[in-house]
Amino acid sequence: MWKLFFEICDVLCCLIPNRRVREDIRRRKLFDWRKKYNALRKHYPELDFRHVVMIKGGWNIGFIVDKKYVFKIKKFFDASVPMEKIVREKRITDAFQNISPLAIPKIDIVNADGYTFFKYNFMPGKNLNTCSYKQIRQHRQKLGQQLAEFIYAVHNARPTEIEDLRDERPGDGWNHNDICNNIIIDKKSMRIVGLIDWEYAGWNTLETEFNNITRFSKNMAKSGILDEVRKHYEFLTQSSKK
Secondary structure (H helix, E strand, O other): OOOHHHHHHHHHHHOOOOHHHHHHHHOOOOOHHHHHHHHEEEEOOOOOOOEEEEEEEOOEEEEEHHHHEEEEEEEOOOOOOHHHHOOOHHHHHHHHHHOOOOOOOOOEEEEEEOOOEEEEEEOEEHHHHHOHHHHHHOOOOHHHHHHHHHHHHHOOOOOOHHHHHHOOOOOEEOOOOOOOEEEEEEOOOEEEEEEOOOOOOEOOOHHHHHHOOOOOOOOHHHHHHHHHHHHHHHHHHHHHHO
């Protein structure tokens, strides 16, 4: 859907007679998507680009190629941003690969025609917050337990390799910080297969992470899933003290 939208907007830009205005719109509103897309096609001639889904969210746009790979890139290029900040998400996901009980993306850095992409394997499934209230409520217990186990493992971990990424904000552990939008489930079993998009991950409070589970979805908020998460998290905490 997004790719078609951007393609139509790109065509409409051709009707603007002033070249500077056309280029400005393509850069500010369309994020130079076609240049980035063509850079990928040139860099990966062996991939099948006949089946591409475009995604957009947060600071990034991305391309899902042939349901095999995701290529994510910042909407705007800023030469003043150091590479350390660009690869921050990769460092965090690398640190939690063997800690998280749920699958998380294994990111590779790809440089193509001056653009820096994140590449990771496509995670098939459905975003939980697009499910109906009835579906989420029906399966809230097992979903809540999986999320509680994920939060418990990540929030209480202290990976030394990302210790320098802890900032000055108040907090008591590591958070994904955008859980609600990024829970991928298996549509048949209604179990969580993984969590994607760690661009907002960082040091924060446990209560913030709990609230992030239902923050952007009325169906999630009404379903009672957060109560299940809190209950199972408390069980895990008490069990660890025995």
